[in-house]
Amino acid sequence: ETGVTQTPRHLVMGMTNKKSLKCEQHLGHNAMYWYKQSAKKPLELMFVYSLEERVENNSVPSRFSPECPNSSHLFLHLHTLQPEDSALYLCASSQELFTDTQYFGPGTRLTVL
Amino acid sequence: AQSVAQPEDQVNVAEGNPLTVKCTYSVSGNPYLFWYVQYPNRGLQFLLKYITGDNLVKGSYGFEAEFNKSQTSFHLKKPSALVSDSALYFCAVLNTGGFKTIFGAGTRLFVKA
Secondary structure: OOOEEEEOOEEEEOOOOEEEEEEEEOOOOOEEEEEEEOOOOOOEEEEEEEOOEEEEEOOOOOOEEEEEEEOOEEEEEEEOOOHHHOEEEEEEEEOOOOOOOOEEOOOEEEEEO | OOEEEOOOOEEEEEOOOOEEEOOEEEOOOOEEEEEEEEOOOOOEEEEEEEOOOOOEEEOHHHOEEEEEOOOOEEEEEEOOOOHHHOEEEEEEEEEOOOOOOEEOOOEEEEEEO
């Protein structure tokens, strides 16, 4: 593994459920990212945190809510999702914001019924 | 606007043959360019990057890429493909002083024995 872990690896939820995705990086990095990966589409950057402050919110619907309690942990809180939100959600970290190599977790495969 | 294109959805090559995965980009200013690989059920893994200097960049697993400023390309190459190279490959670009790394849609590489 790359030093970035994500839990759970798979998640199935109904449209009325509330769930959270967790990401943890053990690399001492300063920046953390959430991406959405859908089939045959480019990776979509959702949120970026640098030193626990949100620096980017890419017009993501409010049913996705990020949280970064410290520089090692990043959460993505989910509520009232839609079936089109089904995708692989990837967390990444880098030493410095954007300009540095990003290290990715294995992802959470989310299915919304 | 910053963008990256991977013109081929899929590349097929026989084991032992050379492989090329194409990437072209559009940025203002000088680009940072990256290649990542994604194996099934895994997150993206960094392969190599170009920041400045020699146009030929060598990376992990015997891969290399050539930065061509006049053609705005950064094609990924390997002299002799292995079956284990079969995976999804992503090109990414960031302009210097920029704020966001943009990923291509990915190219699936199949290497046949």
